[in-house]
Amino acid sequence: MALQISATRPEHPALLLELPWHLPLEEWPEAYLVPLPRGISRHVVRYARAGDEVIAVKELAERPALREYELLRDLDRIGIPAVDPLAVLTGRTDDDGSPLESVLVTRHLRGxxxxxxxxxxxxxxxxxxxxxxxxxxxxxxxxxAGFAWGDCSLSNTLFRRDAGAYAAYLVDAETGDLHPRLSDGQREYDLDLARVNISGELLDLEASGALHPSVDPIEFGTEICARYGRLWEELTRTSVYPAGKYHYIERRIRRLNDLGFDVAEMQIKHSADGDSVTFVPKVVDAGHHQRQLLRLTGLDTEENQARRLLNDLESWMATQDDYAPGDPLAARPEVLAHRWVRDVFRPTVRAVPPELRGAMDAAEIYHELLEHRWYLSEQAQADIGLDTAVADYIAHILPTARESLRPTTAD
Structure with a gap:
């Protein structure tokens, strides 16, 4: 049987043909290999260079290789963080014509x-x-997305930090299954496997003396499942908000923030019954919000202020007709952010008389107004809007704040 290459793009086969497919992976010369850290695996895995690409090559039987290749392509189509599948090679033989196992080729996730x-x-x-x-x-x-992993572990997951964001990527989909929807039992089984695998690998590292003493292997695996449960509940509970009741959406965002997550993407779907909201969470590094707000708007603030302003910006963008994440024809975030500064941020700040602002800069004023709107909306159990919040803030908060700053004189 001749060597066959099934590839996602036509340029990949030419690059791959330069590699020594007539040799078992264990025997590949060092000249072809790239020394990168690998997790433990039941299969032989090597990193190699193909043209300008660094690729991961995994040796396994033909049927599971083709199946995993298609699963990774499916995950890519639905936007799940996973390694990028490049090709499957079948029909390999050595110099004597003896058959060799097929290989799955994926792109190494840089960084x-x-x-x-x-x-x-x-x-x-x-x-x-x-x-x-x-x-x-x-x-x-x-x-x-309906994907049951079946083998979540520390070795099967890649970590990457990109522009302050922390992200995990699936590496090994061999044991996975994609369904229209997972039952609670399927999720719980997958989660239990993850807990056992993760704690087991940490115990292995602990036994070898490689694990930091502060990490409790059992507690760590259990806590990941607990974090999963809280996040799952917050993201999946069904809520339909009356049109324009963005106060309730803000409450959901705050709960995500309290759990330690930020909003990477938010979509609002309008219907006759009201607005339904979908969130995509993310994990970020310290100082990320300051850098992100400065890049998008030019506003230089403290970290907590930046997080609050970015939440407001994200909520506002989701209401715009030309906001469509992932659509190359939609308005870019920088364009929408500029519009938000022009149409929302600046008019709101200018509504506060300069003589009442004291030493507060524009970003601090806007942050204070957002907090005041939140407080009033919680009291009213309805979104009162920025205009009402500004009026109340000017009438009741600023005079009191300025009075408290006046120096007192002795009798």
Whole structure:
């Protein structure tokens, strides 16, 4: 049987033909290999260079290789964070004509490392929590898409930090299944497998002396499942909000923030019954919100202020007709952010008389107004809108604040 290459793009076969497919992966010369950290695997896996690409090559039987290739393509189509499948090679033989196993070829995720290797280094507790949260986000996104992993582990997951965001990526889909929808039993079984695998690998690292003493293997695996449960509940409970009641949407965002997650993407669907909202969560590094707000709007603020303003910007963008994440023809976030500054941020700040602002800058004023609107909306159990919040803030909050700053004189 002749060598056959099934590839996602026509340029890949030419690049791949330069590699020594007549040799078992274990015997590939060092000249072809790239020394990168790998997790443990039941199959032989090697990193190699093909043209300008670094690829991961996994040796396995033909049927599971083709199946995993198609599953990874499906996950790519529905936007799930996973490695990019490039090709499957079947019909391999050695120089004597003896058959060799097929191989699955994926693109190496630049800047990534297996979760397992991350725990072989000394990490701050805050970093460990972000790693935990990123893995919980990946599991939730897989299950929302109807994908039962069947083998979540530290070795089968890649970690990458990109522009302050922490993200986990699926590497091995061999045991996975894609369904229209997962039952609670399927999710719980998948989650239990993840807990056992993760705690087991951490115990293995602990036994070898590679795990930081502050990490409890059993507690860590259990806590990932707990984080998953809280995030799943917050994302999947059905809520339809009356049209224009953005106060309730803001409440959902705050609950996600309290759980330690930010909103990577938000979509609002309008219907006769009201507005339904879908969130995609993300995990970010310290200072991320300051950098993101400065890049989008030019506003330089404190971190908590930036997070609050970005939440407001994201909520506003989701109401715009030309906001369509992933659509190359839609308005870019930078364009929408400029419009938000021009049409929302500046007019709102200018509504506060300069003589009442004191030493507060524009970003601080807007943050205060958003907090006041939140407080009044909670009291009214309805969204009161920015105009009402501004009027009440000017009438009742600023005079009191300025009075408290007046120096007192002794009698």
């Amino acid at each position: 990534s490392q297996p979760y397992r290797s991350m725990f072989e280094t000394t990490m701050r507790p805050a970093t460990m929590h972000r790693l935990m949260d990123a893995l919980a986000v990946l599991l939730v996104r897989l299950h929302l």
